[in-house]
């Protein structure tokens with residue numbers, strides 16, 4: 132008997148359990164052996180083992196791969212995304228460390244990034260938050276102001292055109308309103324999440340897995356669980372300096388061709404930090420990431 136083959140897209144991942152969608156059908160999938168190198172957004176070749184189950188034979192070539200990592204291993208966040216939306220809000224406060232780490236990850240992966248400032252209806256902190264975000268605008272990252280709860284229709288009107296024909300991943304710290312935005316953009320998101328959770332057998336932990344939704348037939352959105360840390364141990368020194376968009380105008384301007392921009396004399400990056408063209412916080416993060424990249428155990 133000839134086994135049936137399918138091509139599908141991975142729409143959710145939980146541990147070594149994956150859910151794929153192929154020809155409109157959801158399939159529970161496992162990998163061959165102990166492989167865990169499959170990411171949400173991956174296009175995969177499948178062999179059906181039952182009407183709703185399959186084995187992943189092959190991951191098709193990825194256009195992009197976004198990941199984070201700790202000292203011990205890297206963790207795939209999403210495959211084939213074309214842009215990253217980082218959701219921040221007027222309240223509660225966000226941390227520049229996490230926003231910048233996400234931006235560095237996107238640069239390293241060759242993915243465009245935008246910041247979405249949610250809750251602009253909370254006017255107390257609005258001016259302060261806008262000023263904080265100017266740092267990213269100056270680097271060339273667009274900032275879009277929305278209010279998922281206060282002005283839902285305007286929010287959809289602002290975001291939908293940016294997401295057309297794109298595969299967008301949304302990330303944000305807890306409380307920024309990422310779920311509110313997803314529910315606004317994908318009205319059936321809650322139902323889909325319950326179904327996926329049941330299929331993956333994740334029990335009550337419905338928000339702890341990454342999942343992909345279709346906005347329409349040309350656009351997808353990936354929702355990833357709120358992140359509290361964003362390790363970038365996998366980035367090499369050479370990749371790091373280039374992943375800081377604000378460093379780019381100065382690279383090549385240092386006295387020493389192998390300058391690490393830490394304490395070398397006549398360093399164009401350090402000069403830019405001194406004159407305020409590069410934020411101190413960004414340079415400190417760069418130093419921290421250099422340190423992290425030297426600590427990998429894999």
Ligand SMILES: Nc1nc2c(ncn2[C@@H]2O[C@H](COP(=O)(O)OP(=O)(O)OP(=O)(O)O)[C@@H](O)[C@H]2O)c(=O)[nH]1
Nearest residue numbers: 250278279280281304305306307308309310311357
């Ligand atoms: N004032 C105001 N509150 C909002 C807005 N959007 C979301 N909220 C509120 O902010 C809180 C957090 O929203 P969620 O959508 O659950 O945030 P989240 O980022 O998904 O947070 P986690 O589920 O913890 O990851 C909720 O109480 C929302 O009602 C907004 O535009 N304005």
Ligand SMILES: [Zn+2]
Nearest residue numbers: 385390392398
């Ligand atoms: Zn330098």
